[in-house]
Amino acid sequence: MSTDLLTEDQREALQELVNIGMGQAGASIAQVLDEFVKLSIPRISSVAAANLSQEIVRLVGDADVSAIRQAFTTEFRGEAIVIYPEQSMAGLHEVMGYDADTKENKGEILLDIGNILVGACVGGIANLLGMLSAFSAPTLIADQTPAYRLLKPEHIQARVALLVEVYFVLEERDFRCHLIILMPETDILALGQALDRFVDGI
Structure with a gap:
């Protein structure tokens, strides 16, 4: 089964848009937390749903994670998942001034940071493509859950998913x-069609 649903030109264009969106997200989070934020270079791939759990473990390791999920709709639809490795949560509690032992505070932090990230990144991409975007409220989908159990193939509504x-x-x-x-x-x-229009209009 082929999972290569974007052309190389489309993939490169999407990476540039994600770079811009993540730059906006990083600036927003840096302002909220008053901390300098370092961003990775985006990696974009098409993944068979059956292999998604392995991809998550490859990305975040084999430790426990917490995660939020937020759906979005533009001319295309999808969902964003923000994954927080548990071993790094103490640093975020410290900078936010929250009690690390208070579960309500933890959930609030995860939802707030995730909402900023998803809104800036996905909203920034949609804006650059000339689209309106809408978002569901973020929800907590995992709390101290093994990474390999975070997403199962039955959680994905297609045989192939785009992994950004x-x-x-x-x-x-x-x-x-x-x-x-x-x-x-x-x-x-x-x-892919929207990316083609964007590239043709440059």
């Missing part, structure tokens, strides 16, 4: 999180 991986790190703290964007096949193809 980025992560950010607080330079002065032991904290990082990963943003993954998942889209089903028909919407990946719609995104």
Whole structure:
């Protein structure tokens, strides 16, 4: 089964747009946390749903994670998942001034940071493509869950999903999180058409 649903030109264009969106997200989070944020270079791949659990473990390691999930709709639809390795949570509690032992505070932090990341990244991409975007409220989908159990094939509404991986790190703290964007096949193809229009209009 082929999972290569974007052309090389489309993939390169999407990487540039994700770079811009993540730059906006990083600036927003740096302002909220008053900390310098380092961003990764985006990695974009099409992944068979059956292999998604292995991809998550490859990305974040084999430790426990917490995660939030947020759906979005533009001319294409999908969902963003922000994954927080548990070993880095103490650094975020420290910078936010929250009690690390209070579960309500932890959930609030995860939702707030995830909402900023997803809104800036996905919203920034949609804006550059000339599209309106809408988002569901973020929800907590995992709390101290083994990474391999985070996403199962039955959680993905297609045989292939687009995996857009980025992560950010607080330079002065032991904290990082990963943003993954998942889209089903028909919407990946719609995104590809939008990227073609964007490149042709440059």
